Amino acid sequence: MGDIMEPGIWEEKEELRTRGAIYNTRIWLTDILRPMILTRGGAKMRNSRTAYLDGLRGFAAFLVYWHHHQLWPRQNYMIMGADYIFENSWGFGNNWFFAAMPVVRTFFTGGHFAVSVFFVISGYVLSAKPLSLIHSGETVKLGDNLASALFRRWLRLYIPVFVTTWMYLTSWHLFGIWTVSPNHEANYRDELWKFYVEFKNYSFAFRTGGEDWMSYNFPTWSIPVEFRGSIIIYTTVLALSRCSKNMRLFGMVGLIFYFMYIVDGWFGSLFMSGSLLCYLDLLARNDQLPRLFKRLERYKMPIFYSFFIAGMFLSGVPSHSREYEVLLKSPGWRHIAFLTPQATWDFKWFYLFWAATFVTSSIPRIWWLKAFFELRFNQYLGRISFALYMIHGPVLWVLGDRLYVATGWYRPEHEINTPFLINAFPLSKAGPLGLEPSFLVPHIILLPFTLWVAEVVTKLVDEPSVKFAAWLYNKMKAPQI
Numbered sequence: 001m002g003d004i005m006e007p008g009i010w011e012e013k014e015e016l017r018t019r020g021a022i023y024n025t026r027i028w029l030t031d032i033l034r035p036m037i038l039t040r041g042g043a044k045m046r047n048s049r050t051a052y053l054d055g056l057r058g059f060a061a062f063l064v065y066w067h068h069h070q071l072w073p074r075q076n077y078m079i080m081g082a083d084y085i086f087e088n089s090w091g092f093g094n095n096w097f098f099a100a101m102p103v104v105r106t107f108f109t110g111g112h113f114a115v116s117v118f119f120v121i122s123g124y125v126l127s128a129k130p131l132s133l134i135h136s137g138e139t140v141k142l143g144d145n146l147a148s149a150l151f152r153r154w155l156r157l158y159i160p161v162f163v164t165t166w167m168y169l170t171s172w173h174l175f176g177i178w179t180v181s182p183n184h185e186a187n188y189r190d191e192l193w194k195f196y197v198e199f200k201n202y203s204f205a206f207r208t209g210g211e212d213w214m215s216y217n218f219p220t221w222s223i224p225v226e227f228r229g230s231i232i233i234y235t236t237v238l239a240l241s242r243c244s245k246n247m248r249l250f251g252m253v254g255l256i257f258y259f260m261y262i263v264d265g266w267f268g269s270l271f272m273s274g275s276l277l278c279y280l281d282l283l284a285r286n287d288q289l290p291r292l293f294k295r296l297e298r299y300k301m302p303i304f305y306s307f308f309i310a311g312m313f314l315s316g317v318p319s320h321s322r323e324y325e326v327l328l329k330s331p332g333w334r335h336i337a338f339l340t341p342q343a344t345w346d347f348k349w350f351y352l353f354w355a356a357t358f359v360t361s362s363i364p365r366i367w368w369l370k371a372f373f374e375l376r377f378n379q380y381l382g383r384i385s386f387a388l389y390m391i392h393g394p395v396l397w398v399l400g401d402r403l404y405v406a407t408g409w410y411r412p413e414h415e416i417n418t419p420f421l422i423n424a425f426p427l428s429k430a431g432p433l434g435l436e437p438s439f440l441v442p443h444i445i446l447l448p449f450t451l452w453v454a455e456v457v458t459k460l461v462d463e464p465s466v467k468f469a470a471w472l473y474n475k476m477k478a479p480q481i
Contacts, residue, residue: 123274
């Protein structure tokens, strides 16, 4: 009653509440917008047995970023386009560029290899908890774990894609931003309808027709594949949960063979490869590996160094065309082209399967490789990897495209839509392909800005979507009796 009778005291308390709300909002915004590198301690390292997988995922996301940036400004390079040089073997068409050399090419246009690595890592990570529960005989907890994981998976993958793509297309109409592709609708209402039609089809993992990607953000084509692969892992783990150790191993190897050699299910082989690696690691920690592996123990280092070298070579498989005849005409690759399975429609995924499997399995056994992926910067990339994968395209098409035009990389459509930017800051195109000053200098702005946007999206969209999916599952779950 005293507060009601004394307005001055009530107003003072209300003012304190307002100041507190403003202060908390300011702290929240600062935390969201401030780059991790400026925080005390910077990006925290994850101290765990599989921390190297986070670093590998982050580095792979960076390779996807670098791949798309290498190709985007050079679409009119020479006569055939830079992708013809970058994505074919060294010497194909009598082109002998440094950026296309074996192994080297992976660090210029290794995006397809990076996606293969993503799928192997996903197979490993998604299998880790269920396989440990199976190994310890906790079948009831296994059912709970798989139910929760399957419920949350679609939400965890698609909510961030939906939100970031919606924000991207909204910016066109809100700020009048022009981009080279896709074509913009005349008004926001039509744009939303087009987005709805594309997204509903894109988000249905079992669709039987249409494009494999959204025109708004084509690098996200792998998300539906990720979801399908996740279902393969969950169902396989459950189906093999009552099998013996050796039969479980045979089942996993059999599925890898089936997906790659019997049907065109290359992504299933990649996911199952990760699951198999996870199970072998689990058995190794418990000293339960099959006798064959124990006999090879003394040769472990030569074997894994050979895996790594072979994997890095195979990671540069020609990817410009799906035509098998291209492989037969490619120097170095024509000698192993006969290995390509009959079932494989796009031959590159067969070789990338082996590349990703060899490299991922060798990293934890080669100390300096493992140490590299456990570096703080790679761990930082790992934390923001999903957001980086989603937003690097929109940043490229809005900011990157304009910076490249300003330094001399432009096309006819730029002469119509952004003529004032053409050669605004001309720089040299001399030097090795892929390392020209006019290409590298824009990344002084592009790389830190892209990483910062990925950080913000991680904090505002990615991490909350994970929490929302878990919250929704707990809300809908029946109470325990």
